[in-house]
Amino acid sequence: KIYSQEDFEGMRKASQMTAQCLDALVPLVQPGVTTQDIDDFVFKFGKERGGVPATLNYRGYTKSCCTSINRVICHGIPDPKKKLKEGDIVNIDVTYIVDGWHGDSSRMYPVGKLKPAAKRLIEVTHESLMRALDAAKPGNTTGDIGHAIQEYVESERCSVVRDFCGHGVGKLFHDMPNILHYGQKGTGIKLMPGMIFTIEPMVNLGRPDVRVLKDGWTAETKDKTLSAQFEHSIGITSTGCDIFTTSPAGLFNPMEPETG
Numbered sequence: 072k073i074y075s076q077e078d079f080e081g082m083r084k085a086s087q088m089t090a091q092c093l094d095a096l097v098p099l100v101q102p103g104v105t106t107q108d109i110d111d112f113v114f115k116f117g118k119e120r121g122g123v124p125a126t127l128n129y130r131g132y133t134k135s136c137c138t139s140i141n142r143v144i145c146h147g148i149p150d151p152k153k154k155l156k157e158g159d160i161v162n163i164d165v166t167y168i169v170d171g172w173h174g175d176s177s178r179m180y181p182v183g184k185l186k187p188a189a190k191r192l193i194e195v196t197h198e199s200l201m202r203a204l205d206a207a208k209p210g211n212t213t214g215d216i217g218h219a220i221q222e223y224v225e226s227e228r229c230s231v232v233r234d235f236c237g238h239g240v241g242k243l244f245h246d247m248p249n250i251l252h253y254g255q256k257g258t259g260i261k262l263m264p265g266m267i268f269t270i271e272p273m274v275n276l277g278r279p280d281v282r283v284l285k286d287g288w289t290a291e292t293k294d295k296t297l298s299a300q301f302e303h304s305i306g307i308t309s310t311g312c313d314i315f316t317t318s319p320a321g322l323f324n325p326m327e328p329e330t331g
């Protein structure tokens with residue numbers, strides 16, 4: 072589907088609410104906070120601003136966000152019994168719907184001080200999304216995006232999860248094309264101005280294999296190693312891409328050295 076500049080405005084509005092929420096969550100993510108506390112915050116933040124969480128009652132899912140800790144790859148379900156602890160890494164994935172537009176984004180949050188391996192995984196995962204964004208431009212294909220991610224991640228001796236992909240987004244939460252986070256250059260769909268989709272690489276310290284728990288949602292690494300993810304919603308422009316879910320406070324990567 073090819074969207075217009077007016078559509079891009081609608082995506083920007085929904086996406087910036089999501090990005091502002093992800094910024095506002097930073098001080099909340101501390102040892103002792105539960106993932107249900109995070110879910111309550113996300114629901115309230117949207118309610119106060121006219122945004123509806125897309126995950127609420129989506130395919131039977133009953134929470135306002137996903138909270139994926141350590142070995143959880145994605146789709147972690149907020150839980151009043153699940154307390155964050157020092158050294159955890161947690162992905163918080165939020166999608167607000169505003170005027171029908173879906174702003175889908177996720178980031179990693181460190182809980183207190185991290186061990187070096189956890190810190191490195193967050194850096195590698197963030198950088199893989201940055202390389203993907205550099206490849207997201209007209210004249211390239213979806214395979215160029217996947218190749219950029221896979222080549223970098225594997226050069227850092229990490230692995231790319233294959234079981235979940237990025238996706239078209241806009242008036243629908245999920246649409247074509249699927250955006251694979253691995254693949255060969257020049258394969259897949261040609262990127263055209265007006266396309267809107269997410270890129271959401273999931274990177275493991277160990278093997279790529281996934282195990283879904285009995286709750287039907289929680290996806291974990293089979294080998295129990297750490298997993299991280301970052302996600303942006305973007306629109307392809309004539310020269311590259313607009314990153315709709317950019318953090319207004321510059322907080323997207325938590326491992327960036329404190330400025331100033």
Ligand SMILES: CCc1ccsc1-c1ccc(O)c(O)c1
Binds near residue numbers: 126130132302
């Ligand atoms: C929990 C929401 C959900 C349910 C089935 S897939 C899914 C989901 C979660 C986060 C996403 O970024 C996404 O695109 C889909």
Ligand SMILES: [Mn+2]
Binds near residue numbers: 140143162299
């Ligand atoms: Mn994880």
Ligand SMILES: [Mn+2]
Binds near residue numbers: 165302
């Ligand atoms: Mn998401």
Ligand SMILES: [Mn+2]
Binds near residue numbers: 175237238269271302
């Ligand atoms: Mn998504």
